Amino acid sequence: MGTSGSAVAFAALTVIIAMVGLSVVGIPFLTAMGLAGAGGVAVAALVALTLLPALLGFAGERLRPKPKKAAVNGDQAASDDHGVRGGHGGQAQPKQTLGARWVRVVTRVPALTVVLVAAGLLVVAWPARDLQLALPDNGSAAKSTTQRETYDTITTEFGPGLNGPLLLLMDTGGAKASSAQELTGQLNTVRQDLSTIEGVALASAAQQLNPDYAMLTVVPTTSSGDEATSDLVKALRDKESSIRSGTGISYQITGQTAVNVDVSQKLSDSLLTFATVVVGLCLLILLVVFRSLVVPVKATVGFLLSVAASFGAVVAVFQWGWAADFIGVTKTGPVVSFLPIILMAVLFGLTMDYEVFVVSSIHEEYAHSGDARRAVLRGSPLAFRVVTAAALIMVAVFAGFVTMEDAIVKPIAFALAFGVLVDAFLIRMTFVPAVLMWVGQGGWWLPRWLQKVLPNVDIEGRDLPKPELATQP
Known part of the structure; x- marks a missing residue:
């Protein structure tokens, strides 16, 4: 326990630090995984440092290996556990494992x-x-699954972007429009502006959800996992400020594709x-x-x-x-x-x-x-x-x-x-x-x-009392 036990304790501490470090990222599911993993390691280390020695204590002398048969050379019998004699000065040398x-x-x-x-x-x-x-999206699923078949069919018939559309929630409360008809015209202008951005395959007509909000769907030309789709999300967000200044309409981007892009970026930044x-x-x-x-x-x-x-x-x-x-x-x-x-x-x-x-x-x-x-x-x-x-x-x-x-x-x-x-x-x-x-x-x-x-930590048991060695014949 004074040697191996110390090594186990410090080894467990490094793993716990690595697992708890996942909370630095700031993503809840990674934090939960890290803390759960750290807890498991802590319990395993405590079992190894408490329960295991107690069980070994019950076993007592029954744990001692049976003595090996004496070597042909009498003076070699006591050296079985330490090595084979040889080298300089008759010192025991390690076995050639x-x-x-x-x-x-x-x-x-x-x-x-x-x-x-x-x-x-x-x-x-x-x-x-x-x-x-x-x-990953459904395009990474096994080919025999229905979600993969559906993904491939949509990609073939309508393009890869329809598997991961971007949803734009329009805040029309500050729109520079005096009537519902004029607001509809402004939303159509926004749709046309967004359609000109590189990487946009289709921008659908906005659907008015209530007097203050509308929803608009943008279909990329590339799949959700493509790097070009991440560039499109950035371009759409950059475009928001100019649209807001011109029409008073602001928007935010959501949908699974946008969430995936944001999570990936946050992981990369952290x-x-x-x-x-x-x-x-x-x-x-x-x-x-x-x-x-x-x-x-x-x-x-x-x-x-x-x-x-x-x-x-x-x-x-x-x-x-x-x-x-x-x-x-x-x-x-x-x-x-x-x-x-x-x-x-x-x-x-x-x-x-x-x-x-x-x-x-x-x-x-x-x-x-x-x-x-x-x-x-x-x-x-x-x-x-x-x-x-x-x-x-x-x-x-x-x-x-x-x-x-x-x-x-x-x-x-x-x-x-x-x-x-x-x-x-x-x-x-x-x-x-x-x-x-x-x-x-x-x-x-x-x-x-x-x-x-630095504190002086004796992990190898240097200061432990030396066991009494049997006198060599």
């Missing part, structure tokens, strides 16, 4: 490993330049704020926990590489159509607009978990030995099995949702599965050990003034 062999390979020339991983992920991320965001708040707070946590400048910076760079690669993969599959048939993508085009926020929140929480597990194992070895190279070689493999199991579980969960035909769920699930796979195996189990091996002792450097300001 797959993780240990992998660390030795990727840290042999650490600078080369760092460059290759970063360059490879940047190549995968290259398509992200073309990322287009929108909320992305930087969200990233700054969440990443900033978690960087502070990593700085406090590991008392290092390199560790939090490295963690952030690795996270950004994973996110960028995920965006690139999403664009290649869901917009460019690469391997689209393999995972059942029925229509290529813009992806759901809240994918970046969801991806960054969930992926950041998971990747910081993996970061804490790997780096805490390395830091624990460094705290006891003071040898940065030895800490990477011995500490990294200790966390690899945990990270591998955790990552494969999450990839399996997310991949299960990729099989759904829902246009909202599929790209988000794909992005998360790809992001976790990349981050766990290329960043946390390859990039991180290589960076720490490359910088050596500098990986644990912290300015003196920061050492005095």
